[in-house]
Amino acid sequence: MLNPLPVERWDDRAAAHLLNRAAFGATPEEIAVTKAKGLAGAVLDLVEPRVSALPFDPPDWAHPRDLRSLRQEARMAKQNGDTTKIREVRKTEADEILDLRRWWMARMATTAAPLLEKMTLFWHGHFATSVEKVKDGYWMWLQNETIRRHALANFAALTKEMSRDPAMMIYLDLPQSRREHPNENWARELMELFTVDIGNYTEQDVRESARAFTGYRLDLVTQRFWFAPNQYDAGPKTFLGRTGNFNGDDIIHFLTKQPACAQFLAKKLCRFFFEEEPSPSLINAVAERLRAHDLEIKPVLREIFSSAEFYSDRVMRAQIKSPTQFIIQSCKLLSCDLPGPRVAQNAMRQMGQILFAPPNVKGWDGGKSWISTSTLLFRNNFANYLINGDAILPPAMKRQGADVGFRGAARAAFVDEIRRNPIDVNRLVSADVRNNAQRLIANLSKRVLQSDPPSDDMAAFTNFLAARKDDSSDATVRGLLHLMMSTPLYQLT
Amino acid sequence: MSNTLHTRRKFLRTSMLGAAASWTLPVFLEKTFFALDALAADAMTQATSGRDDTILVVLQLAGGNDGLNSVVPFVDDAYHRVRPKLALPPDKILKLDSEIGLNPRLTGLKSLYDSGQLAIVQGVGYPNPNRSHFRSAEIWQTASDADRVKNEGWLGRYFDNCCRGAEPTVGVAISEQSPQAFSAKIPTGVTFSHPEQFRWKASMGADGKPLSEEEAFYRQLIGGAEEKPSLAADGNSISSLPGKFHNDATTEDFLRRTALDAQLSSDKILAIARKYKSNVPYPQTPLGASLNLIGRMIAGGLATRVYYASQGGFDTHAGQIGSHDRLMAVVNEAIAAFVADLKQQGNFERVLLMTFSEFGRRVAENANNGTDHGTAAPMFLLGGRVKPGLFGKQPSLTDLDNGDLKFNIDFRSVYASVLDNWLGAPSQLVLGRKFSTLPIV
Structure with missing residues (x-):
């Protein structure tokens, strides 16, 4: 079990730690305000943000389009030797994902509900999905919003949503799954990476559950999920020792009821909020709380952020900042604007965390794997750029966008974006x-x-x-x- | 010098006493200590003197290189039948034998073939091929099965398993972003596209010049203040010993030591880049610049076993004739200059360059004078000590799998050959299982 933090240990350092982990860091002034709220008040403000803080307009391009016509047109034009259309489609794709990254980082940096963004980032790494394969900004945004809606709520419900999420479906080949040929990709990762971990199911379970997820389809005109009964295998399946005419939601229900699921999720939460190598007893304690709350995330986080374990010396100031945290927190501390979207995207690439493009379905390893000689030097030099602006860059780079990570995208917009004034130290x-x-x-x-x-x-x-x-x-x-x-x-x- | 030796002896003695972890040592020195330990335990550990070990240069042809127009089955009727616009005219082909020849632009590779310094492995691929760039490149980079996801790259696993005593520069990628092949449990290897980029930069003074004081105190911060940049020409692993006493091995220590690693590697790379210039003219292309830089690092004796460079643009869905020929020329000219450079240095015998691409292309051309994503393709391996010739067999152009070539050599057999017989590393440990090897090195 988790032990509550004694009230007298709630101090500036603890308040700063809470805002580092449950949010994206804070200025000394913000830390003082949080400290003054007291532990219970500070935690409550994070897990129950005032509703008025929530609205955040979606990017203006984030709405469904008739992808089928768009793609067909582009293909037809291409067959007639006209590649402008296909280039337009790709450019739109690239522009939108760039803007989506800008939008999310701005939201992380300015939101009054930072824990919601922190947990959305956590789930993005958990239900890792990459635009490299999905190739559509709207679907990536939609997934991000779906995750956010469930980020502090119930894990089983979130997992069910993910099984119908267009971006996830494309990423794990679910729309190609047919009654005659169930695709096992989603079914396998659902067990191995999303719910119970390897060793808690058999190959037979993978094959049988893949049948339960047949009939999941995407409508390219509305960009929405739909269910095709004629592609669905309604027959009996034997899964985790039970037999019945199970559908996809049944499979997720059984999996999330497994004790291994709370255990697996607890380990991931511990790595994200506590430390890189959490002790088995800590994992067990968090798993027990997850089970007690039936995988409701909010009450568990509330207990975590109120626990003595969370504020122990081995946990505080011992986690390596993710690249996302590094950029957002640095800009907060320096009270400066986020870098331009292209500059930020390039920096994220160099530091090894490009939002909406995790390296694979396992997400980011995090911890020490963020740090190599190259990424560490880059972090130092990027901090220098945030502080001193483009004055630190050699003139050649400002001309063509070469050097410290800004090469390879020598577009006019990019060169324009690199311009940055030094921070105002006053x-x-x-x-x-x-x-x-x-x-x-x-x-x-x-x-x-x-x-x-x-x-x-x-x-x-x-x-x-x-x-x-x-x-x-x-x-x-x-x-x-x-x-x-x-x-x-x-x-x- | 005597001072260094003294420090070194002190380090070794302290290590023996078991206090190594309590020193703020660069990660690579700590790794060196473990390597000594591992050697004693008869484990497989790689030396990196930078002077006389074998070197692997991996050249990625990103986008899916059209294998059939690189190594051409020019007498096969099927080739001309399914590629009415794209088939290369037989009289232009640089013939290797009566059936197979090279793209006319690959003149440098043809001379290497003739002089017995080029091996071509034909029909390389893997079971259940994936036609997505993203996924297939990942499969090649991590050497995984098509239906399995691995996080660590195949070279990363080589670093993890075999290079624990090595400096971070054991792997050097000339790139903006570390290749997935380098991803390792313990991040190793350095990535930069300009040496000047792999350097800690000071703030700017009011006069528009870097604050000269800042760098000195940065070195003090990370524990490298006593450290004079060691002689670049001397690629020795234990050349100097910075470090001061610290309490225990925390994450902060790890960071401090990585910072020191970065500083020492950066000093060496910059010193080499400033000191060594090639006499051989390289083409003015990004790939030419990358191989030029690698040539200089090799000349300077950087302690490196694996270099990585890449050339993009191979995704030739449309208008392939001009674009693919240009790419072949770019690759050919850069490699030719690199080989000439290495020969002049006397290092060609130590270097093996291997190309790969995430897939070849569809056998039949498409309606846009291009080719779509395919499967198996050839790999080039060249160097002073390569076993030359054609390996494997050209896959049939008529017995196809959904319009694509059937592979006959698993790419991991090529990796295994390079690991076992060139780098002297146990391929089974690195690749996770035993793959048959080819007599290419």
Whole structure:
């Protein structure tokens, strides 16, 4: 079981930790506000955000289109040697997914319901689906919205929704599944990656359950799911030891009732919210709470965020920021705008997490796998770009979009987007703080590292300011910020 | 020098005392320690001196290279019948024997073939072929079965299993994004397209110049302040020992050590890039630039076993004749320059270059003078010590599977041959099971 956090341990550090993990980080001012709410109030605001905070307009292109006609037209034109139509289709596809990434990141950065976005990100990694195969921005957006609608609700209901989700269906070949030839891709991943994990079902279960998901179809004119009774195998199936005329929802029902399902989900939640290698006892505790709440996510998260385990020393400041967290949190701390969509997309690619394009159906491994020599240097240099703007880039890059990740997309829009002003340091520190080296370090450490720096880092910061002859110019303050954001500690959340 | 030796002895002694993990060592040095351990335990571990080991260069032809117009069955009637517009004229083919020849643009590869330095494996593929770029490339990169998803790449598993003592530069990809083939449990390998990019950059001063002080203190931060950039020409793994005492092996230590790894690798790569320039003219193409950079890294003795480069544009659904010929020329010219460079360096004997593509193309041309996604295709392997010739057999153009060639050699047999017989790594461990090998190296 999870032990409640003693009230006296609720402090700035705990409040910062809650906002790091359950949201996307916060400024010192926001942390103070959350701390003042008390633990119960702070957690409640996250799991039950005020309804008025929820509306967020969809991108203006996010509506169904008659894909069948569009694609047919493009194909016909192509057969007549005219490839402009097909290029248009592809360009629309690329533009929309770029805009969808911008839209979601903006939502993460500005929403008043950040836990909802954090959990949507969690489920996006769990029910991993890539636009590389789906090839349609509307369907990717639709899946994102469906996930968001269920993100804090019931896992079994979410899984049923995913079985009818067009993007997921395409990703795992469900529309091609026919009564005579059931496609096993979805059925296998449903068990292996979405619900119970390998070892908790047989190959026979895969084959039988694939039959239960026949008849799931997509309408390319309305872009909606429909059920084709004549393609559905209504016969008896033997699944996990039971026999009956099971349909797809029955299969999901049986799977989510397996104790292994809560166990599997608990492990994933622990890795996402606690630590990379959670102990079996922690996993068991969370699994027990999931079972007790019948896989309702919200009450379990509420207990997690109120638990002493969540605020233990081995959990706090010990998780490597995902690339998404890195960008959103950095911009929050620096009180600056998110980078332009193309710049952000390129940066995400270089750091190894492109939203809506996970590497495969297993999603992102996370943890230490985010960090290689290349991605770590990139993170440091990207922080530099956020702080100092395009001044740090060599002139050639600004001309053609070459270098630090901005090559290969040398479009005019891209070059335009790279332009960025240095941050305004006056928005972060007042003049009297700037003029005192000790106060400057303490102030910025609190903002960037959410704690006093370790003594070695402190020495490096102090020596840097001394070498700059304690001048308090914007350039020096930015240099100090960049040093802080280049510390190993900054990679942690 | 004596100072370094002293530190080194101290390191080794400290390690023996079991305190290695409590030092802020670069990851690769810690790995070196484990490698010594592993060697003692008779495990398979790879040396990377950068000076005399064999080197693999993987060249990806992204998009699905048309195998039939690369290695051409020019006497086969079926070839001319199903490709009325795209079939290459037999008199232009660079003939390898009475039935098979190379695309007319592959002149450099033809000379390598003639001089016994090119192996061509025909009809390479895998069971239940997938025709999606995304998925089929993933299958090639991870060496998985078509119906199984693996996270780690085949080279990543080589790094994980066989290179624990190596520097991060054991794998170098000239790319914007690390290839999936490199993905490993313990991230290894470095990725950059310009050496200048693989470098920590300082903030900008008011005068528009980088803050000179900042880099020094960055080095202090990550524990590399005492570290002088070590001599690039010396690819030795244990050339120097930075590090200071730290309490225990936490995630923060891992990050600090990776930062130090990055700094040391970056110093070496930049030093080599500045010092070594090739005398051989390379073509002014991105692939030419990539192979040029690899040539310089090899000349400089970077401690690397695997280099990775790629050329895109092979998805020739329409107007293939001009575009595929241009691509063949790009590949041919870059490889020819690279080979000339390596020969001049005296390193050609140490290098094996292998090409691959996610699939070949449909046997019959389509209505747009192009070809659609197909299956089996040939692979090229070239180098000073390759066993030359044609391997496998050209798949039949009439006995097809849904209009596509039937493969006769599993691509993992080629990987296994390269692992076992070129890199000296146990292929079964890396690929997860035993694949038969070919006598290509």
